[in-house]
Amino acid sequence: MGARVRLTAAERGEEVLRAAVQAFGASGYAGTKTDEIARLAGVSQPYVIRLFGTKQQLFLAAVQTVCDTIEQTFRDAAEREPTLASLGHGYNELMAERELLLVLLHGFSASGEPAIGDVVRERFGGIYRLVRDVTGASPAETREFLSTGMLLTVMSAMQVLGPDAISLPWADELNATLHPPVD
Amino acid sequence: MGARVRLTAAERGEEVLRAAVQAFGASGYAGTKTDEIARLAGVSQPYVIRLFGTKQQLFLAAVQTVCDTIEQTFRDAAEREPTLASLGHGYNELMAERELLLVLLHGFSASGEPAIGDVVRERFGGIYRLVRDVTGASPAETREFLSTGMLLTVMSAMQVLGPDAISLPWADELNATLHPPVD
DNA sequence: CCTAGTTGTAATTGACTGATAACAAGCTTC
DNA sequence: GAAGCTTGTTATCAGTCAATTACAACTAGG
Numbered sequence: 001m002g003a004r005v006r007l008t009a010a011e012r013g014e015e016v017l018r019a020a021v022q023a024f025g026a027s028g029y030a031g032t033k034t035d036e037i038a039r040l041a042g043v044s045q046p047y048v049i050r051l052f053g054t055k056q057q058l059f060l061a062a063v064q065t066v067c068d069t070i071e072q073t074f075r076d077a078a079e080r081e082p083t084l085a086s087l088g089h090g091y092n093e094l095m096a097e098r099e100l101l102l103v104l105l106h107g108f109s110a111s112g113e114p115a116i117g118d119v120v121r122e123r124f125g126g127i128y129r130l131v132r133d134v135t136g137a138s139p140a141e142t143r144e145f146l147s148t149g150m151l152l153t154v155m156s157a158m159q160v161l162g163p164d165a166i167s168l169p170w171a172d173e174l175n176a177t178l179h180p181p182v183d
Numbered sequence: 184m185g186a187r188v189r190l191t192a193a194e195r196g197e198e199v200l201r202a203a204v205q206a207f208g209a210s211g212y213a214g215t216k217t218d219e220i221a222r223l224a225g226v227s228q229p230y231v232i233r234l235f236g237t238k239q240q241l242f243l244a245a246v247q248t249v250c251d252t253i254e255q256t257f258r259d260a261a262e263r264e265p266t267l268a269s270l271g272h273g274y275n276e277l278m279a280e281r282e283l284l285l286v287l288l289h290g291f292s293a294s295g296e297p298a299i300g301d302v303v304r305e306r307f308g309g310i311y312r313l314v315r316d317v318t319g320a321s322p323a324e325t326r327e328f329l330s331t332g333m334l335l336t337v338m339s340a341m342q343v344l345g346p347d348a349i350s351l352p353w354a355d356e357l358n359a360t361l362h363p364p365v366d
Numbered sequence: 367c368c369t370a371g372t373t374g375t376a377a378t379t380g381a382c383t384g385a386t387a388a389c390a391a392g393c394t395t396c
Numbered sequence: 397g398a399a400g401c402t403t404g405t406t407a408t409c410a411g412t413c414a415a416t417t418a419c420a421a422c423t424a425g426g
Contacts, residue, residue, distance in 0.1 A: 029214070033413065046414090046416080151330040154288075171308070178326070191403085192402075230405075237385080
């Protein structure tokens, strides 16, 4: 193909990882082929495998970066204002890149795979603790915050929320409870 | 194999469907093999396909029965007492059979597949409306109810909730907010 | 420049897997 | 009791897909 650019393995790895987040977010762990990721990243399928060892390790790497991004977003939001409302605003930013949160959802779904479950439990626990620590919220308040986040994520997966959303009465009704009409 | 019993296609279909709920609940749509379902149901893999046409149609049938069960549980709970708290109690009963709600979660995750997304959106919307109708709850109250349900389902997927749960501090803390300690 | 390490690909493979086809064994109805 | 429908299996295929191997092209250090 045209203008080939040679990158270091680390740089190329990052590009592949970005592609992996997109692909896994769209189709899940089992449903995504390493070949799709390779084409998205503009490299060959075997190279994807060589860079990350196995498909599973690549998926885990994707989950890790996504969680890093989520935590960083929450930390930034807390720095502006250490309240759950502020973190909620940060969550909305995260929803703009739909795939991010969907990767995490697919991580939950794939928790049956022991290696994946271990990572997902660890990281979700970390997010829970982070939210509590930076906002000082009670467990019950934090639970409600995370609950809402889960519903939003699931609705995003159903494609009734977000940029390319399908508009449905029930979804609009639910969505309206989150963005109260500005009178 | 030993004592073979002949059933009508409808009866055998129900058994296969039960097996499919177990299997899909554990491993998701793409991650489950029709052969596993067949072995769980005690029939051959080709017969599973013949009974349901394709793996996708079998998955959709599993989603449909699961949603039927959920709706029936909510209707029964509302008959006892038409409040969200009562439905919440019903939800706890549903969580006892872990796979039920996990099938729905996997349905959300597989919404990228158009045929699956259509069914999942339709059924989830139906559940939302049912909850509102039988309890008279506001959209905001219903959203909070469903949000909590989503978090519980996700925690169940992570295996930090339910019968075979892995005990973790953060999970216990979250769980405690739902079952306040009986003083 | 030339050798050694690094980046990348083409070719292939072996296991898996959903689906089909052909066939066998039971039931039912006349 | 035999013809015809239903239930179920075995055998097999055609496609898919992660992973391996071997090789090619580039680059840096001496």
